[in-house]
Amino acid sequence: MPRIWSEYIAPDGRNYYYNTLTKQSTWKKPESFDEIDVERSTKKLKKIETLxxxxxxxxxxxxxxxxxxxxxxxxxxxxxxxxxxxxxxxxxxxxxxxxxxxxxxxxxxxxxxxxxxxxxxxxxxxxxxxxxxxxxxxxxxxxxxxxxxxxxxxxxxxxxEPQTPKxxxxxxxxxxxxxxxxxxxxxxxxxxxxxxxxxxxxxxxxxNGLDLFNKIEGPLNTADDRRALCDLFTRNSLNPFSAWPFEMKKIRDDPDFHRISDDAIREDIFEEWCASIVSEQSGGVVNEQDFQKVEDGEYEDSEELEPTKYHYLAQIVSKSTINRTTIFMDIKEENKSLFKKYNVKDFVKSKKEQEAFVSKLLFYYKNMDLQKRTELFVNLLKHDETNIKDNLRKESNHVRQLLEHTGDVEDAYAVETKLFEMEKAFGLWGNLAKLAEDPKYYVLGIRDKMLTLDAYLNTLL
Structure with missing residues (x-):
């Protein structure tokens, strides 16, 4: 049964303890070390009935x-x-x-x-x-x-044949x-x-719905499925010191990722895999560099790199075919798979709100080309330039390193990650949260927004 605390060995030989719920580590053995995570322990592998x-x-x-x-x-x-x-x-x-x-x-x-x-x-x-x-x-x-x-x-x-007398x-x-x-x-x-x-x-x-034929069921979360998921973690070199919401983005498009249907079970398997990988490193000794990152909270910060409410909905609009008569239903009909892939309803639950936001965004796409929309985005940032400068100044070294790292602009994951890091750095999740509610902040697709934001922030340093 899964426990709340996991025990690891530091490079200097001391034991430290990691809380799987809070994602925090401590040197002191907690009193609740032997506690069981009841919620996780009661989770069962789901059998998906297909009707x-x-x-x-x-x-x-x-x-x-x-x-x-x-x-x-x-x-x-x-x-x-x-x-x-x-x-x-x-x-x-x-x-x-x-x-x-x-x-x-x-x-x-x-x-x-x-x-x-x-x-x-x-x-x-x-x-x-x-x-x-x-x-x-x-x-x-x-x-x-x-x-x-x-x-x-x-x-x-x-x-x-001749006739017979019979x-x-x-x-x-x-x-x-x-x-x-x-x-x-x-x-x-x-x-x-x-x-x-x-x-x-x-x-x-x-x-009438009676089951006369053999009961047909969806795939079970079998041992082979769990093993395939662990192999997927290894193939993609996931970081065992990072958090599931951050790491799962690297593999969610792989077919093996969907062999387990319940994301909570996927996370459990990931944590088991992490514990196994960490214990195997250097004969049970944690790599010093990775351990230092845990102590410094680097991986805990990565968990906070999340998309804004309208991030993926705006990205879908940017990928759509838009003309003068396009409306929300056209966008949704054209991009059904993307609505499902990005789990849009998890971010914007109300269809009415989805339609209202897309309608506002379509106004800019119908009346402005990319250059004008880029200018509109930059002007929105300049309106709060004083606050942005103050926020960047607080972590100037980290921001400089972030902006100096160009990365691969064709790598969707790298582009999105850098955008999230820049948004956090200039205060989108802090005193400038209001920008995340403004449709003008979403007039560019993810890649164009990252490049434009990168260029703009470089002018402020």
Whole structure:
């Protein structure tokens, strides 16, 4: 079970103690050293249940099932089995014949996205029905042709064979055979009707939400997933002395990052990995440079490097296609993936507030080019230049080092990190917090803002 305090060894051989909640370290062994973090210890690996949301009938008793998270699988009514890969060739051909844009829209519908009134489900059902009818007509034509061929062969056979004198016997045998065939036909018809009724009942029950097919579940947070996440930390050389909110930005776009669904569990795994890495360094001895950084609070400061409320929403606007008629809904429709990637709703929870901010920002993008927006941004800073100078003077050495470090302007992570550091240095999180609420502070994208702010602050030193 996870403990609140972790014990490490300093380069001089002394023990020091690190609090995983406050991110602070101390030389003195705390009285609460053996306390358990109850909140973390009660966290369980979550099993994500995937619910069937949309069911489409294909061929040969196969159904296509779209789930509420966008995943799909296939269910066979007769065998009552579900599979991830469709084995039926006819059903595959039907899916390949469908309009791909409609399928994409249908997946969006399953995940709960609005489609602007497009009744895509009914359209696809209709398309599938037409494909099935076409298939039945083709099969019927082939069957008729086959029977005609058989009849013609039978006629030729009759003509070639001589008549036998056993006409009476033939009549009796023929009558008997006809009666037997009739009974078999009735039995076969009843059997087919029973199968049809059963299939119909299953379809009705599935549409009512009953789980007739094998329960389909999302991936578990297994040991392999946890190991993959630890390997991801190692591959990217994450800093074991840093904090999770800061380090996770380096890896959040990697597929292995999402093998664990719960961010709280990811953080737990990260802390376990950190403890393991630190204990392995130099046979359990902490690197002196890293230890000094912990003592100086350098990594604790990095945790404070966070985006402003409108930081990512403004970045989305800067990446959008904007013309004279563009409105908030156009921005959101064009950048659905970015809204999700940047977790915009975590920063600006109200859709009304999102729309109000974007509408104000669009005014500047519609009426000003990049040069004019850059001038507007600099003039906003100059309005508070006295306070900015005072704030920079308090940490002049750190600011000089920060501005001298050019870094790679093509590295998105490095650019964003430097922007956050400069914002903190000139007082955006302090006495100039009002700037973070002004739309004029967001008229540039992240890269342009970093370069402009860097150039402006250099003129003040």
């Amino acid at each position: 069937s949301h949309i069911i489409l009938e294909l061929a040969n008793d196969w159904l296509l099932v779209l789930c509420n998270n966008g995943t799909k699988f296939y269910h066979n009514i007769s065998s009552r089995t579900s599979v991830w890969v469709l084995p039926d060739e006819e059903s595959s051909k039907m899916i390949n014949s469908l309009d791909k844009n409609k399928l994409i829209a249908l997946i969006g519908l399953a995940r709960g996205y609005s489609l602007g009134g497009l009744n895509v489900y009914d359209e696809i059902v209709s398309d599938l029905q037409q494909l099935r009818q076409k298939r039945e007509q083709t099969n019927s034509t082939l069957l008729e042709h086959s029977e005609e061929v058989k009849d013609s062969q039978h006629v030729r056979s009759d003509k070639e 006409e009476n016997a033939g009549l009796i045998v023929g009558y008997s055979s006809s009666e037997s065939e009739s009974e078999e036909a009735v039995e076969e018809e009843e059997h087919m009707q029973e199968e049809q009724n059963m299939k119909q009942e299953q379809k009705v029950e599935m549409n």
